[in-house]
Amino acid sequence: MAAISRDDVAHLAKLARIEMLPEELDHLATELGQILGAVARVQEVATSNIAPTSHPLSMSNVFRDDVVKPSLTNEEALSGAPAKVDDRFKVPQILGEE
Amino acid sequence: MTLDYQAATEKYEPTLGLEVHVELNTNSKMFCSCATEFGAEPNTQTCPVCLGLPGALPVVNGKAIESTILIGLALNCSIAPYSRFARKNYFYPDMPKNFQTSQYDEPICVDGYLDVEITTEEGTKVFRVEIERVHMEEDTGKSLHVGGSTGRIHGAEYSLLDYNRAGIPLVEIVTKIIPGTGKYAPQVARAYVTQLRDILRSLGVSDVKMEQGSLRCDANVSLAPIGSGKLGTRSETKNVNSLRSVERALTGEIERQANRLEAGERIIQETRHFLEESGLTRPGRSKEQAEDYRYFPEPDLVPVTPDAKWIEELRAKLPENPADRRKRLQAEWGVPDSEMGSLVNAELVDVVEETIKLGAEPTRARTWWLGEISRVANEREVAPTSLISTRSVAEIISLITSGELTDKLARQVVEGVINGEGSPKDVIEKRGLKVVSDGSALMAAIEAAISAQPDTAERVRGGNIPAAGALIGAVMKATGGAADAAKVRELLLKHLGQG
Numbered sequence: 141m142a143a144i145s146r147d148d149v150a151h152l153a154k155l156a157r158i159e160m161l162p163e164e165l166d167h168l169a170t171e172l173g174q175i176l177g178a179v180a181r182v183q184e185v186a187t188s189n190i191a192p193t194s195h196p197l198s199m200s201n202v203f204r205d206d207v208v209k210p211s212l213t214n215e216e217a218l219s220g221a222p223a224k225v226d227d228r229f230k231v232p233q234i235l236g237e238e
Numbered sequence: 239m240t241l242d243y244q245a246a247t248e249k250y251e252p253t254l255g256l257e258v259h260v261e262l263n264t265n266s267k268m269f270c271s272c273a274t275e276f277g278a279e280p281n282t283q284t285c286p287v288c289l290g291l292p293g294a295l296p297v298v299n300g301k302a303i304e305s306t307i308l309i310g311l312a313l314n315c316s317i318a319p320y321s322r323f324a325r326k327n328y329f330y331p332d333m334p335k336n337f338q339t340s341q342y343d344e345p346i347c348v349d350g351y352l353d354v355e356i357t358t359e360e361g362t363k364v365f366r367v368e369i370e371r372v373h374m375e376e377d378t379g380k381s382l383h384v385g386g387s388t389g390r391i392h393g394a395e396y397s398l399l400d401y402n403r404a405g406i407p408l409v410e411i412v413t414k415i416i417p418g419t420g421k422y423a424p425q426v427a428r429a430y431v432t433q434l435r436d437i438l439r440s441l442g443v444s445d446v447k448m449e450q451g452s453l454r455c456d457a458n459v460s461l462a463p464i465g466s467g468k469l470g471t472r473s474e475t476k477n478v479n480s481l482r483s484v485e486r487a488l489t490g491e492i493e494r495q496a497n498r499l500e501a502g503e504r505i506i507q508e509t510r511h512f513l514e515e516s517g518l519t520r521p522g523r524s525k526e527q528a529e530d531y532r533y534f535p536e537p538d539l540v541p542v543t544p545d546a547k548w549i550e551e552l553r554a555k556l557p558e559n560p561a562d563r564r565k566r567l568q569a570e571w572g573v574p575d576s577e578m579g580s581l582v583n584a585e586l587v588d589v590v591e592e593t594i595k596l597g598a599e600p601t602r603a604r605t606w607w608l609g610e611i612s613r614v615a616n617e618r619e620v621a622p623t624s625l626i627s628t629r630s631v632a633e634i635i636s637l638i639t640s641g642e643l644t645d646k647l648a649r650q651v652v653e654g655v656i657n658g659e660g661s662p663k664d665v666i667e668k669r670g671l672k673v674v675s676d677g678s679a680l681m682a683a684i685e686a687a688i689s690a691q692p693d694t695a696e697r698v699r700g701g702n703i704p705a706a707g708a709l710i711g712a713v714m715k716a717t718g719g720a721a722d723a724a725k726v727r728e729l730l731l732k733h734l735g736q737g
């Protein structure tokens with residue numbers, strides 16, 4: 141059974157910029173542990189004569205030609221943005237004052 | 239008491255590490271078909287892939303792979319028969335996907351080297367800089383920080399993002415640690431970046447403009463007491479935007495670290511920003527540890543497995559190494575180091591070579607490009623090659639060599655071509671710039687010179703041949719430099735009974 145601690149969850153939440161309540165941390169530590177445990181069962185069937193893969197299809201070298209195709213317009217690109225200024229995406233303060 | 243640079247390097251041994259990022263000059267981005275052109279209106283070169291919209295699928299730009307393999311080969315690397323992309327996860331608004339598609343434990347090129355030559359007071363020295371890896375990734379968007387007391391990211395009220403640059407192919411070239419450079423560390427770093435830039439330019443894979451950010455250098459340095467055999471804690475300096483800054487930033491950082499160590503303080507492993515005005519560095523945001531990026535293989539992209547045939551085809555395309563080429567040309571042209579250095583600094587080596595190939599006499603080709611044309615280019619703050627073509631220069635030089643133009647007339651032809659009056663032939667025609675070698679036309683000017691300086695003429699008649707110089711000069715002046723000087727001399731001496 142793969143274990144994931146409450147601290148692990150807090151660390152991951154911080155990296156993902158997700159604010160979490162203490163009870164959510166407890167809950168997710170248990171739940172993520174169970175999910176990891178379920179996935180870990182794959183290791184029981186994996187055999188030494190099968191190479192690990194990161195892609196379901198055994199293909200390689202899929203390339204496109206270096207040809208420009210039309211992009212989105214500025215309006216289209218910004219249409220889903222919660223805030224915009226001067227044709228740019230507006231995002232909240234990134235870092236606090238030093 | 240503070241240590242200056244010399245004292246610092248007499249006591250401490252610097253160890254370098256250099257990371258260079260190169261934007262490739264492909265037409266389209268790394269994983270989508272958006273244009274890469276510099277300077278477009280904000281957010282007009284984006285699509286669902288480079289904006290990180292859900293469900294968008296990346297496809298690798300084949301040209302970018304080719305360029306990266308070329309870079310690896312030029313740096314004497316092994317090309318991995320199997321390499322993969324990975325996601326480097328971090329939350330930062332300049333990466334709309336919240337991860338950067340990069341390469342992690344399976345880069346495409348590994349284990350190369352570049353021999354770097356520097357000139358010192360003890361003569362020329364060569365340092366071998368070993369290359370750890372060359373890998374592919376993508377550039378980030380550009381942020382503009384608004385408000386706050388400093389105009390910098392710290393304390394800004396909000397930031398504005400332009401994703402035109404997000405997804406432009408980026409190649410990262412990482413050296414192994416470079417020990418043993420001693421006090422020459424900053425010079426070696428500068429020479430490495432310079433040679434690397436020349437190689438990248440000769441490969442034609444990047445614009446390599448440091449001031450526009452298509453070539454960027456992060457410089458790592460650590461200090462340890464000389465002879466200790468230890469490695470100190472390093473700092474990483476970013477925002478180094480010119481070759482000169484590479485040298486300045488490292489010199490300043492070595493001094494700073496040495497003085498901290500002298501004061502019994504420890505060096506913090508951190509990212510620092512180079513300040514162009516002062517030549518100093520200031521601390522930047524603290525670096526997230528490598529494991530925090532939670533790298534994992536990119537599931538949307540298949541592996542890259544270049545076969546030997548493809549690699550050999552690319553290897554056959556490699557141009558001559560620029561440093562070797564420079565040595566060869568210098569020997570061919572028989573020019574001293576100083577003149578070769580001027581040509582290299584002015585980025586005129588290629589231009590001069592081409593002009594010579596087009597039939598120009600080598601010495602004149604160098605003199606015209608370094609002299610008159612560079613002078614006008616400096617005045618107008620443009621590149622010499624933007625003023626006049628190698629073909630025109632070669633044509634003008636051929637006319638000088640054949641005696642159809644004097645240097646003085648040629649200068650006027652160059653001026654005319656630069657001012658857009660047409661080809662050298664057109665300018666010669668329109669301005670009537672022909673060497674006057676017609677005897678009767680010259681005789682009038684010769685007789686005028688003799689009557690203006692009768693005493694000089696008398697001395698020449700009496701056998702004082704060198705005195706004729708003053709008369710020849712007067713004729714040249716009267717004809718506006720258009721007279722064929724050899725012909726004038728011949729006619730004059732004959733006229734004065736000395737022919």
Ligand SMILES: [Zn+2]
Pocket residue numbers: 267270271272283284285286287288289405
């Ligand atoms: Zn795109």
